[in-house]
Amino acid sequence: MSDDKGSRLSIKEIILKGSIIAIIVSVPSLVVFFLIWIVFDNLMMGAILGAVVHFIAMGFSLKISKKILVKK
Numbered sequence: 001m002s003d004d005k006g007s008r009l010s011i012k013e014i015i016l017k018g019s020i021i022a023i024i025v026s027v028p029s030l031v032v033f034f035l036i037w038i039v040f041d042n043l044m045m046g047a048i049l050g051a052v053v054h055f056i057a058m059g060f061s062l063k064i065s066k067k068i069l070v071k072k
Contacts, residue, residue, distance in 0.1 A: 008071070009069065009071050013071075014069075017065075017068050017069055020068065021061055021064055021065050021068060024057070024061070024064060025054070025057045025058055025061050026054070026057075028053050028054075028057055029050045029051070029053045029054035029057060030050065032046075032049055032050050032053045033046045033047060033049070033050030034046070036049050036050070
């Protein structure tokens with residue numbers, strides 16, 4: 001078994017990159033929620049469309065995390 005401590009991510013890098021992924025996933029859903037709520041004055045439609053955008057972004061988060069969390 002080889003010792004590859006040089007290729008592992010540090011805790012600081014994991015926290016930083018995880019926070020970046022969280023921002024990428026959550027900001028679009030919040031923007032959609034608030035825009036729909038303000039423009040159409042409909043809280044329920046804003047919540048539903050915000051949730052839809054959030055789950056779409058969560059689908060892309062796996063691909064994003066594979067690209068971001070790999071140490072070169």
